[in-house]
Structures are given as structure tokens and as C-alpha cells.
Amino acid sequence: MRAAISLYSYKHNDGERRYAQGKGVGSDVGCIGVGCCCGGICQSAGRRDARLRHFGRVRRKTRALDGPVSIASGREQRERVTHVHAMIPVSVQHKLLVWLSTGSLLILFSAGLLSKASEPVWRWTLPAGVSAPPIPADNPMTAAKVELGRRLFYDADLSADGTMSCATCHEQKHAFADGNRTHPGVTDEPARRNVPGLANVAWFTPLTFADPANTTLEAQVASPVFGIRPVEMGMAGREAEIGVRLGRDSCYQVMFARAFPENGGRIDFANVARALASFERTLVSHGSAWDRQQLSPDAKIGSTLFARDCAACHSGPHFTDSAMHRLEAADPTFADQGLFEKTGIDADRGRFRTPSLRNVTLTGPWWHDGSARSLADAIARHGLTHEPAETNHLIAFLESLSDPEFIRRKSLGMPSEACGKPL
Known part of the structure; x- marks a missing residue:
């Protein structure tokens, strides 16, 4: 599958900004050509195009003050510099250049350097x-x-x-x-x-x-x-x-x-x-219903099932033990051998790190290669047997781990x- 892509640019001051735009085609996922992985437009089946602009090269001239600042020498000079800096809002400090004239020597201070000692912790x-x-x-x-x-x-x-x-x-x-x-x-x-x-x-x-x-x-x-x-x-x-x-x-x-x-x-x-x-x-991200202890009845049932069947690996506040496990039979013919590629140890074939489950309903498709198209599929591939109602309760619990404020912050x-x- 490929998609159409067009690049356009426009002048901004003395620089050029570049963006990528396009429209994906195909039944699975459509994205702009070579920029698909990061590009301006990606589309999943049944979804609207997701347009994301990206910065290209931007070159700008820094504005100077309307006129040079006349500064006296010695103590008066230092006092005035301190006073001028104190009066400059942070947003304005970024773009001010203060010229100090001392005889034939011109000293250039950027506001960022003037304020480095006061950078907030x-x-x-x-x-x-x-x-x-x-x-x-x-x-x-x-x-x-x-x-x-x-x-x-x-x-x-x-x-x-x-x-x-x-x-x-x-x-x-x-x-x-x-x-x-x-x-x-x-x-x-x-x-x-x-x-x-x-x-x-x-x-x-x-x-x-x-x-x-x-x-x-x-x-x-x-x-x-x-x-x-x-x-x-x-x-x-x-x-x-x-x-x-x-x-x-x-x-x-x-x-x-x-x-x-x-x-x-x-x-x-x-x-x-x-x-x-x-x-x-x-x-x-700590703003989910689970963090607020506001679980729905179905999610509460699911939390009990989760503690029984899933929490051994999906543990702690981030729902991961950060360890590497194998959930499917190892096969030397697979293109991705997981941990084995780093260790060379045969027992590490097919081992992958346990993912965090925070916001898991927003991060699909799932599995290390994205091959699980639904949460129900991902749950089933763990090798445990659940009744349909139990799977639904587990999904309700996983939905309670989503943080809507995080994705809008x-x-x-x-x-x-x-x-x-x-x-």
C-alpha cells in the first residue's frame, strides 16, 4: 500500500518552513509516503485522517530593540542592566538583544544568558x-x-x-x-x-x-x-x-x-x-478512573479477574514488571526473535518486555508487532480461558486505566x- 504525498513550503521571514501532507489509501492503514511513520497524515480503517503538521527547517532573524540602550559605566551600568532585566517578561526575554556600549567595545548579551542563574528548578x-x-x-x-x-x-x-x-x-x-x-x-x-x-x-x-x-x-x-x-x-x-x-x-x-x-x-x-x-x-499520566478509585461495576468485577490472571506480570502502579517473557512458542524462523537478538541465548527467543497497561485502550493495536487487532484478541493470546462475560469485564477494567486529561494536556x-x- 502506498499513499499520495505532496510537500509544500512557504517563506516565513528569511526562512522556509516545510510540511508534509497527503491522504492514505488502502484497507488497512494509509499514510504519507516516506514520512508514513511520522508524517502528516495517517489513517486507520474506519477512522478519519489524522493530520499532524511537523516543523521543517525554520530560520528567523532575532528582532532587536527599537533602538540601542544607553548604559552608563561602572556601578550605574550594572544597576541599570539588572533593572532592565528584571522588567523584561520571560516571553519577551527570549527575543531581546541588549547592546552595551563601553568605549569602543560592544558587548552582546542575550536575555537567556542574563537569566541563566535564575533558571527555575x-x-x-x-x-x-x-x-x-x-x-x-x-x-x-x-x-x-x-x-x-x-x-x-x-x-x-x-x-x-x-x-x-x-x-x-x-x-x-x-x-x-x-x-x-x-x-x-x-x-x-x-x-x-x-x-x-x-x-x-x-x-x-x-x-x-x-x-x-x-x-x-x-x-x-x-x-x-x-x-x-x-x-x-x-x-x-x-x-x-x-x-x-x-x-x-x-x-x-x-x-x-x-x-x-x-x-x-x-x-x-x-x-x-x-x-x-x-x-x-x-x-x-495518573488521572484515570482507577487512580480516582471510581470504577464502574463491570470494571470492579474485571479488577478481581485481573488480580487473579494478569497482575503477576502487569504489576505495580504502571501495570508492568518490566521483565521479558515469552507468551507464544519460540520459532527460529520468525523475523523478530525478541531478546535473543541481543543476548544470543536460545532460551530468549520470543521474549519481549511486559508493556504498561496505562491508557491501553488508546494505544492499540496490541502485541509487540501490533498483530492483536482487539483487546479481546490480546487477552486470548495469553493462553488463559475466559468466558465472554469475563473478557468483557476485563476490558471494562482496562478501560478504567485510560486518562482523558493526559491526551488533551x-x-x-x-x-x-x-x-x-x-x-
Whole structure:
């Protein structure tokens, strides 16, 4: 199955923004050509097209003040600089350039650098009894990193041809999964595994279906960006290009300076990964009916069945033991051998990590390869026998794990502006 794709561009100031648009065709899933995995339009059977715009390359000039600021020397100069900075709202600080004249020397300060010492510490908003996730010592959480990571999450310039962003496959309305069985990357190479949801990913380790070494969000970013089996975003061997692309945008220059003052706001993949990881740690979901203890009668019956038949593996507040299990007979002829591909141990064939069940009704189709088309099918493939009524009760319980506020939270969606300007 293929779909029509058209790329268009328009000028914005001195830069060009690119979007992808198209319409999927076919009985299963339709998406735009090479950008299917992340592209602008995806369609599942019986669903409307889901249009998702992605940022292409954007280059903008930073506005200067209406005129130069006249600053005296010595103490008066320092006092005036402090006063001017204190009077500048945060949204305006992003785009102000303050010129200081001292004799023949001109010193350029960006507002982001002026305020680096006052960058607010990140404050978690979590329900009672939920502890903050572990944070790497070399990547402490700050609001500036989260803001930068959010923009990068929706930026298609992280892919080879500018058609694919993180959000292409991780859509908020699907709890940051995408609603399709699998998705190809920028080369149109078929994918092997279903896109998992990202709710509460900050607490997970390991992070992927079958790689026990993939334990930090910072390191995991490299898998989709540089991976070759399969190719997703297609940037293998082109790491330096990422910094060059983003560095052309004056707003990104300010955002990186604010987020990473300790290394001079360096625009490179290492800082991109740190910012993306910081944003992904804010994908917190604890607003389900189960969290509120407001289960329907059917869900209450289902919770009893779940505790009996499912909770051994789908355990804890995230409904996963994070271990790798085999639920179907191992077959050396299968294209995806799971954990075996990393360990080479024959007993690991067909082992995959237990997925979280939070928002599970929003993240289908299910199974590591997306081959379970319904929750009833997924339940049946666990090898247990349930009467139809019991299956319905289990599904009612699984529905109680959905968090409607999470998929509408504006702070997690595509940003509409950066540095005080529309995107």
C-alpha cells in the first residue's frame, strides 16, 4: 500500500518552513509516503485522517530593540542592566538583544544568558504516594530544557528528509502511540514493532521491547534517530548535521543557551537528547478512573479477574514488571526473535518486555508487532480461558486505566509559538 504525498513550503521571514501532507489509501492503514511513520497524515480503517503538521527547517532573524540602550559605566551600568532585566517578561526575554556600549567595545548579551542563574528548578506535580522519577545527575530537570525538548519532539528536522518527528509515531491523542500496527521510516523500509505509548516512561527501565541495555531516555533517543534495523529517522552517519540544521534558527540559539548554560548552549545531538529526555519525563499520566478509585461495576468485577490472571506480570502502579517473557512458542524462523537478538541465548527467543497497561485502550493495536487487532484478541493470546462475560469485564477494567486529561494536556501538545513568535 502506498499513499499520495505532496510537500509544500512557504517563506516565513528569511526562512522556509516545510510540511508534509497527503491522504492514505488502502484497507488497512494509509499514510504519507516516506514520512508514513511520522508524517502528516495517517489513517486507520474506519477512522478519519489524522493530520499532524511537523516543523521543517525554520530560520528567523532575532528582532532587536527599537533602538540601542544607553548604559552608563561602572556601578550605574550594572544597576541599570539588572533593572532592565528584571522588567523584561520571560516571553519577551527570549527575543531581546541588549547592546552595551563601553568605549569602543560592544558587548552582546542575550536575555537567556542574563537569566541563566535564575533558571527555575523543575517542580513535579504528582499525586500523593507517587515519587518523582529518577533523574540523571548530568541532566537535571529545568523548565528551559522541558520547553526546548517539547519543541524538538515535534520538529521534523531531526529526520533525514524533514518529514518525520518524534510526534509522528508518538501522537498525543493515542497516549503517544500512533494507532497503527507498525510504521515505516523515512526510507519506507517496513517496521518490525508496534509503537508503544509513552505515559510514565520516566519510570521505565528497560525502555524498549527487547533491549535490556536501553535504560535511559537520553541514550534511547539515538535508536530512532540513528537506527538502521530498521531505519526510522534516517540520520545514521549524519549526527553533526543535526546541530547545523537547528543552529540556523536564531530562536533555537536562545533556547539552547537557556537550557544548557553550563556548556555555552551548545547545539549538538547530545544536548538534543538531553532536552528530549527532559520533556519525555513530563509525560505523566495518573488521572484515570482507577487512580480516582471510581470504577464502574463491570470494571470492579474485571479488577478481581485481573488480580487473579494478569497482575503477576502487569504489576505495580504502571501495570508492568518490566521483565521479558515469552507468551507464544519460540520459532527460529520468525523475523523478530525478541531478546535473543541481543543476548544470543536460545532460551530468549520470543521474549519481549511486559508493556504498561496505562491508557491501553488508546494505544492499540496490541502485541509487540501490533498483530492483536482487539483487546479481546490480546487477552486470548495469553493462553488463559475466559468466558465472554469475563473478557468483557476485563476490558471494562482496562478501560478504567485510560486518562482523558493526559491526551488533551496542552503542555504536552505541539507548541504554537517559540521565542514569542508563532511556529
